[in-house]
Amino acid sequence: MARVRVERLVTSGTFSLDDGTWDVDNNVWIVGDDHEAIVVDAAHDADAIAEAVGDRALCAIVCTHAHDDHINAAPELAARTGAPVLLHPDDLPLWKQTHPDRMPDADLADGQPLSVAGVELTVLHTPGHAPGAVCLYAPALGALFSGDTLFAGGPGATGRSYSHFPTIVESIRDRLLTLPADTTVHTGHGETTTVGAEAPHLQEWIDRGF
Known part of the structure; x- marks a missing residue:
């Protein structure tokens, strides 16, 4: 049996919200074996993602949240592969800003x-960076896919619409830092970290209003 693996593809584009636009590099995570996979956050480049998936069956396109840089390639990738797009319903207002004529295929729910x-x-479900932000925890892989909820060095940004700093701190404290310390955190941007590396900084984040 082929071993399940985690692959990272970095794609580049822009993130736009609140009348601002920024250049960004996104991590697209592909989890699976030689036969099937899921994609976590279809960002920017459907061609590159489809090429990385190859001839494997794509079971789902999971959106950790609906900021445009995390979902802009999702409909095209879904059309190419037949995979359903999954999103927490609390992020539908953000989704509709990018894809007003194409709804996700199914909802994500906590647990x-x-x-x-x-x-x-x-x-x-880890709201704060966005109302419907989610993380995916795979204990068999010792892995957490954190989207923009938790990065190496602190929480995701909460200075824009639909975000709330006390809520993201609560999500990280109650849902993520309770996981085993050696859990690898695969982030939406930048390098990986571990739960244990981030846990000691919680009070610092609160004091700084990170």
């Missing part, structure tokens, strides 16, 4: 299991 290649990932 929902997603399976790929015999490995289960659990959806954790």
